[in-house]
Each structure stands twice: as C-alpha cells, then as structure tokens.
Amino acid sequence: MDTLPIALDRAALFLDFDGTLVEIAPRPDAVVVPPALPGLLRRLAARLEGALAIVSGRPLAELDSFLPVPLAMAGEHGAALRPAPGGRAQRPPLPLPPPEWRHRAEALAAAHPGALVEPKAHGFVLHYRQAPEAGQPGRALLEDLVGGDADFVVMPAHMAWEVKPAAVSKAMAVERLMAAPPFAGRLPVYVGDDVTDEAGMAAARAAGGLGLRLQDSFGTPAALRDWLARLAEGAPAEAVAR
C-alpha cells in the first residue's frame, strides 16, 4: 500500500461535509454532528493558519448552523464562497432554473412517500433515500426536464439527484480558494466521499496536491475525525493510504 506524509505547514485542507465529516443520515435535516467536531475544526484551522475550508453541496447557512465556528467555506458546490472565516460570501452570478422543474420534482416526490425535494438558491435536490423506488423515475424526469438546457446539469449524489448550474463545481471552489491567502502557495489536500467530490479531488491533484477518497483512505467519517483530531492536537503528520 502506498503511503504518503503530509507536512501540515505546507498543506491546505479541503473537507467535504455529508458522508465525510459526518455520517450519512436518513434525511438532510437529520445529520448528527459530534459535539467535539466544531472545536476540532477550529483548532485544526488555527494549526493550518486558516488554510482549512469546508467544501459542500449545502448552503452556507446550514453549514454554519451545523458547525458554529468561524471557518472558510464553499457552499452549494461553489455557488457561494467564503474564503475568510467570518467574512462575506462571494456569489458569482448564476442562472435560475425554471420554477416548473422543481414543481414537477415535487409532484413526483408527493407520489412516492418518503421522497423529498430540497430547494437551493440555484437548483434543488430530489432525495429518494426513504423511497428508493423513486430513484429511476426521478432521474428520468430530471434528465428530461434539464436535457436541452446547457446551463444546468443533473448530478448524481447519495440516493439523490441534484439539479445545479453547470458552471459551479467543487473543482471551481478549490481553484478559487487556492488563488489567495491563506490557501495560496500551499499543497491542497481534498477529502470527500461522493461523485460531486471527484472534481474537488481532481483539482487538488492537478495543483500538485492530494485528492483522497474517504472510503479508500480513511474508511469512515469517524476514522477521518480521529485522524483530524490527532493532527489538531499537534501529532506529527501521519501516513494515509492513497
């Protein structure tokens, strides 16, 4: 097994939220944040001189409620960027999907008890974790609706389909954060677990850093949190599987 050391004084850490820092839950509003996690991230960010960012598909307001400590963040797959903890969010101009798309998705969800639609500023997510039979018809509906519109894509996620602007991605989020202090000049290390994270991992690798798939490198969110805790406590950088 390949191993590699991480020199923290040269690293910038990019961490996905759902399925990476916290375990997947039955519904988006049911995630359980371990009480020690916010403080751990705050200490680790200090050790990295601020070069730690949460990179998530969630809106910043939700991330702030789950992690009530000052952290750099990219929300909604990069549609909202906050490079400085406590600073203002940058929101590049993005298209809005036709309201009919969400209404059609809501009608499909209503026909499959347990399915739900999560609205976002520039798109929405059709969740079918509690109604697996809605997965295929949901995908077919969204691909049919979005099909001819180059401004939007249907992205697969864990037991969900997300309609989002084609222009935003976690790669874009990593590249924009890496362009300025405290991230610039450091080695990006991206940890994520989902399809949406693959772009972030690729961007980190393209910048000479590391893209780590949680399942391969750590196994579980709990194991990642343990590793982060050891780093935050000042342990020497440990080897991780590639």
Ligand SMILES: O=P(O)(O)OC[C@H]1O[C@H](O[C@H]2O[C@H](CO)[C@@H](O)[C@H](O)[C@H]2O)[C@H](O)[C@@H](O)[C@@H]1O
């Ligand atoms: O980029 P992430 O931080 O990984 O966020 C991706 C999406 O996560 C959420 O949905 C997923 O997690 C839910 C809670 O564990 C789970 O119930 C659902 O099945 C998953 O798809 C969130 O709801 C989305 O907005 C995020 O885009």
